[in-house]
Amino acid sequence: MVSITPIKGDAEAAPGPATADPLQAAWEAIRAGLRRDCGARTFDGWLRPIALGAFDSEHGTLRLELPSQFMADWVQTHFAERLALAWRSAIPAVRHIVVGVGAAAPKTAAVVEIPAPPTAEEPAVEKDGLYAVALEPRYRFESFVVGKANEVAFNAARTLATAENVAFNPLFLHGGTGRGKTHLLHAIGHEFHRQRPRAKIIYMSAEKFMVEFVAALRANETIQFKQQLRSADLLMIDDVQFIAGKESTQEEFFHTMNEIISAGRRLVISSDRAPQDLDGIEPRILSRLSWGLVADINQADLELRLNIIHKKLEALPDVQVPEDVVMFLAKRINSNVRELEGALNRIAAYAAMTNRAIDIDFVGEVLASTLRANQRRISIDEIQTKVSEHFRIRKAEMTSARRAREVARPRQVAMYLSKQLTPRSLPEIGRRFGGRDHTTVIHAVRQIEKLRAQDPELDSDIRLLTRQLEG
Numbered sequence: 119m120v121s122i123t124p125i126k127g128d129a130e131a132a133p134g135p136a137t138a139d140p141l142q143a144a145w146e147a148i149r150a151g152l153r154r155d156c157g158a159r160t161f162d163g164w165l166r167p168i169a170l171g172a173f174d175s176e177h178g179t180l181r182l183e184l185p186s187q188f189m190a191d192w193v194q195t196h197f198a199e200r201l202a203l204a205w206r207s208a209i210p211a212v213r214h215i216v217v218g219v220g221a222a223a224p225k226t227a228a229v230v231e232i233p234a235p236p237t238a239e240e241p242a243v244e245k246d247g248l249y250a251v252a253l254e255p256r257y258r259f260e261s262f263v264v265g266k267a268n269e270v271a272f273n274a275a276r277t278l279a280t281a282e283n284v285a286f287n288p289l290f291l292h293g294g295t296g297r298g299k300t301h302l303l304h305a306i307g308h309e310f311h312r313q314r315p316r317a318k319i320i321y322m323s324a325e326k327f328m329v330e331f332v333a334a335l336r337a338n339e340t341i342q343f344k345q346q347l348r349s350a351d352l353l354m355i356d357d358v359q360f361i362a363g364k365e366s367t368q369e370e371f372f373h374t375m376n377e378i379i380s381a382g383r384r385l386v387i388s389s390d391r392a393p394q395d396l397d398g399i400e401p402r403i404l405s406r407l408s409w410g411l412v413a414d415i416n417q418a419d420l421e422l423r424l425n426i427i428h429k430k431l432e433a434l435p436d437v438q439v440p441e442d443v444v445m446f447l448a449k450r451i452n453s454n455v456r457e458l459e460g461a462l463n464r465i466a467a468y469a470a471m472t473n474r475a476i477d478i479d480f481v482g483e484v485l486a487s488t489l490r491a492n493q494r495r496i497s498i499d500e501i502q503t504k505v506s507e508h509f510r511i512r513k514a515e516m517t518s519a520r521r522a523r524e525v526a527r528p529r530q531v532a533m534y535l536s537k538q539l540t541p542r543s544l545p546e547i548g549r550r551f552g553g554r555d556h557t558t559v560i561h562a563v564r565q566i567e568k569l570r571a572q573d574p575e576l577d578s579d580i581r582l583l584t585r586q587l588e589g
């Protein structure tokens with residue numbers, strides 16, 4: 119069940135006597151920025167009427183409401199991406215925005231007067247070839263902290279942005295949410311622009327690609343749409359999982375991809391999963407993708423989390439965070455970098471508001487629910503359930519003595535995942551699998567490691583199970 123938290127009542131966002139509403143404060147700042155960037159006419163006509171709706175803290179979804187469907191559709195098409203980006207940089211906990219018609223929107227007269235659409239096309243204003251408005255200024259290579267989990271992706275991104283000729287194209291970056299894919303794409307854009315100020319760079323979410331493609335189809339303007347994309351020297355499409363299975367968009371994407379690559383222009387794609395795990399992507403697209411470089415971004419380990427906290431704190435010179443608190447945060451917030459960043463911002467904001475020193479007690483109060491969510495531990499029981507469902511065997515086979523391959527292999531997979539995803543010891547894992555010896559568990563772990571390297575299907579099963587279990 120999704121819990122919709124009313125903005126004013128966000129318990130975690132308002133510890134102690136604090137009265138300021140961080141969402142409202144961020145919204146004021148975003149509005150000021152939009153007014154500056156878009157001019158008074160567009161702002162007054164289309165953006166001023168937007169009201170803040172509810173914030174669903176579980177999914178990080180913030181609702182923005184307009185007085186009519188027409189206005190909501192317009193804002194969705196022209197501003198959704200910009201709004202989402204602005205929100206994400208202001209409050210990282212806001213991961214998505216939904217634009218709709220709602221009760222929170224200011225009530226105007228029964229007939230809503232619809233302002234004339236602006237004459238200039240704002241969100242993708244071409245400035246020196248760079249679609250500058252879409253790139254977040256903070257997302258640069260210099261602000262990206264490199265560790266084991268992301269070094270291959272980082273190096274590939276830098277090579278793609280800087281090398282005279284690249285041996286791989288496209289670059290496909292994948293990894294779970296909040297691990298820095300969008301950051302790296304924007305960093306590529308900034309660097310490419312710095313080195314080649316006249317080059318044409320397009321960054322677009324796959325969702326926007328689809329929306330624009332469908333709009334172009336309706337308006338009989340597909341030729342212009344194609345020309346625009348295919349003339350890019352660097353094209354970056356974020357979150358490509360979005361178009362998996364959407365046939366005509368996928369077809370168009372495939373042609374665009376082919377032309378960009380054949381013309382020696384650079385293409386970068388990001389996704390929350392590996393190419394082979396994208397359901398509904400055609401084999402010819404997969405094979406074209408495999409011509410390039412596929413790099414994943416793994417979950418940050420403790421060392422990387424510590425380095426990221428230190429780096430983020432450099433940008434907050436007024437905030438004094440003692441080393442024991444840094445270690446506490448790095449150990450306890452292990453889900454993803456976005457959460458870690460959000461936690462630091464929240465601590466800084468509440469320390470400033472309440473004038474309290476930042477110690478472990480304070481952090482425990484301010485981040486109570488984040489810490490609880492990060493504490494979620496995957497249990498061996500959950501692993502056994504998921505694995506038996508996946509391989510369509512009875513769960514009882516997890517603890518049975520049967521050695522037939524069709525049950526023994528899934529059992530080994532479950533033991534392997536128990537070792538990887540839980541802090542349980544080998545003897546304990548053995549006990550939970552029908553009282554087996556710890557050497558059986560070691561054997562299972564080694565066996566699956568070996569098989570994963572040889573068998574792409576098993577490897578993809580394990581990735582999928584891991585993703586599902588990690589939620």
Ligand SMILES: Nc1ncnc2c1ncn2[C@@H]1O[C@H](COP(=O)(O)OP(=O)(O)OP(=O)(O)O)[C@@H](O)[C@H]1O
Nearest residue numbers: 261262263294295296297298299300301455456459
């Ligand atoms: N290695 C890193 N160094 C510094 N900041 C990072 C790093 N990784 C992620 N971040 C920060 O974490 C936040 C989330 O990253 P980003 O939006 O790039 O994630 P993502 O992988 O694109 O997530 P999603 O799939 O949800 O879009 C950003 O503010 C980004 O700057």
